[in-house]
Amino acid sequence: MENLENVYAYIDANSRDFVETLIQLVRQPSISAKGEGIQECAELVEKLMKETGLTTRIIQLEEGNPVVYGEIRSGETDKTLLFYDHYDVQPPDPIEQWISGPFSGEIREGKIYGRGASDNKGNLVSRLKAVESYLKTVGDVPVNVKFVVDGEEEIGSPHLKQVINENKELFSADAVIWEFGGTDREGRPCLYLGLKGILSVELRVEGAVKDVHSANAPLVPNPAWRLVWMLNAIKNEKEEILIEGFYDNVKAPSKEELHYIEEIPFDEEEWRRELGLKEFLLKRSGKEALKALLCNPSCTINGIVSGYTGAGSKTIVPRTAMAKLDFRLVPNQTPTEIFGKLVNHLRNSGFKDVKITKYGSTDPAKTPVNDKFVQTVAKTAEKAYGKKAVIYPISPGSGPMHLFKNAYGYPIVSVGCSHPEANVHAPNENLEIESFIKGTKFIALLLQDFSRT
């Protein structure tokens, strides 16, 4: 416990410097969707790692953004904890809604504002600073630590699978801390043990070679109608997905998982107010709503367009129609399986006149709630925050967790130093300095606790 006191004292004494480091990283744009500032940000991350005391490597495939790797070995144990983070950020649009510039790193009322402050630069810096705090006080780390810092997380990590394949040994570890997390409105630390998978597709139907006067509607095929009927054959009003075999591989949550879901606080009224909704879909509420959110696969129309969409009316049969859909998948569904079933379903339902394009996809991934590492992280979180941890057996979001899970099988838990009003992916993204520092102490404690398991 002596070590830890010194470590905590170092964190408190240097918190202003930690904030400066984070602001420096936030000020470096790194928008993967637009290819802005990627190389510069990767180099800055490597520099920060080196200053921390890590051995580093930039992993650069022929295509794709660099992955920054860093590691430090412990003199005390062979155990290894790996951190997965990412230095790329979402585009800052709509820019006009930011109070200060999205890459200004301005501090207002105890919060650092900027794109990436919470997602994910804050977590990355917090973890580096936890390592630094050991090295500057004890002179060693309690466990071996590895960092894998992705440059394409916000665009679906299209090259990460190849990076893992080509660096299999480098990323081996005993357990992984994933990139995101924080405390809830009551200050309880949250742990996420998995991610849903996702499959994004585009459906396109063509009609005549040009828009045709709608007086000719009895003779001219209308791609907008075809698309409507196609979509209707994919999901019905009861939210049942009608693709043959869609639910075949859905593994129902275990008794333990359901128990943990029961324990999750869920402020549904606040959320409905924020969304301006009188009620949730299918009037779901309470634990039923939360269970659906976490455990149900879904099929969403993200966008649809055809023909004339301006003011007033224009009497045409449109020449083309397009819809974008995503499927959120749960264990043990896979996007490859579901894409094949979608193609077959549309063909078998008589919709041969559709062109289906596959966009991004990730598999679902999950670490069992009774895994020893989960219990370690939960206990450490309770000690660090003074409140019992909230355990999400799965998060409704998606990410490349399955790539690590499939390649190594190690337990993966997602925790972080964020807070509920962080505006992740939205204007005025921010990170509370207090949460940032508290989260750094939590990671420091976790390094010690994990070394003792």
Next chain:
Amino acid sequence: MENLENVYAYIDANSRDFVETLIQLVRQPSISAKGEGIQECAELVEKLMKETGLTTRIIQLEEGNPVVYGEIRSGETDKTLLFYDHYDVQPPDPIEQWISGPFSGEIREGKIYGRGASDNKGNLVSRLKAVESYLKTVGDVPVNVKFVVDGEEEIGSPHLKQVINENKELFSADAVIWEFGGTDREGRPCLYLGLKGILSVELRVEGAVKDVHSANAPLVPNPAWRLVWMLNAIKNEKEEILIEGFYDNVKAPSKEELHYIEEIPFDEEEWRRELGLKEFLLKRSGKEALKALLCNPSCTINGIVSGYTGAGSKTIVPRTAMAKLDFRLVPNQTPTEIFGKLVNHLRNSGFKDVKITKYGSTDPAKTPVNDKFVQTVAKTAEKAYGKKAVIYPISPGSGPMHLFKNAYGYPIVSVGCSHPEANVHAPNENLEIESFIKGTKFIALLLQDFSRT
């Protein structure tokens, strides 16, 4: 017949002047959709009427474009023929596809090019010149002639009903010649005895107050899905319109009408080639296709939009969704009736979450094929063109014919001096000078023939 020889001789001798008059009118833009040149064009039409020898009146409501009215009484009969025309034109877009300026009135290879050359300035001038030819040769017209020249036909004639109500006596007549028509590819004159009705609506569904991350799809209502299911409840894949009572007032075509439809030449392959279609909707072909085109009501998605429609994918639940629809109606359906049934149908099908906006609407209108006036026009057309007339009991298009039909009950037949490659409503609209002159003689003959019935 003596009179007519002189009239025809006058037409031949003055055809160059007739063309000059039409070019003068084409060069005056009159785009009702944009309010361009309307007043100037109305004044020019009145001037041309006065030069012809008509008594004129400009009918100007508090709102709307002026209607130009002109008349001349015959010394020989009390019979009156009314011409319905319009001086307004469609916008010339896309302008870059015109070979000469849309308002240049350039002559190339025997055709006058310009927006409105065929629709409807050519017909208007042809009719005025037929009257002029009598006055300049015989010194009288065979029948009383009235002209009602609309300034809002291309935008749905929103004020014409009021104009008629306030000028009931002025527009009385024994029969009406409607604004459009011409010869087909074989040079046969075509008669149109009616128009379908139309009802244009917009459906809008709202969800959350903002786009929401699609990870939350199990809880957030998706207006795009609601709209898809709503549309699916309006029409099915067999093209059956599912609105309760939609077909109740459909009056099947009579035996005589079917007989005339059988006689209509229908170059379907040429049309499919032009549209790039392997087959028509529901594989319709031949007389069945033509009958569907002329006699079936239809429901068309003109446009639909929701959410993200750009490149790649964006994982959102959209906050709003909108579709534009038109219904083409046949006798004895009315837009008022169908709008009410649509509203009830959606409500009764559980779609209370839709906002329905009504745009333009017109009733269908039809003159019976066995009406004496129809037979007169058909016989005259055969004499004028040397080929048997093709009679369309109804045209698939729409227009304000019902306003006159409902108010006066007189027979209305649409004929004109256009030709198949006139590019009406499209770039490079034109009128063949030969068709224009032939059509003028046809109208001159019709004035005489009608006076003798």
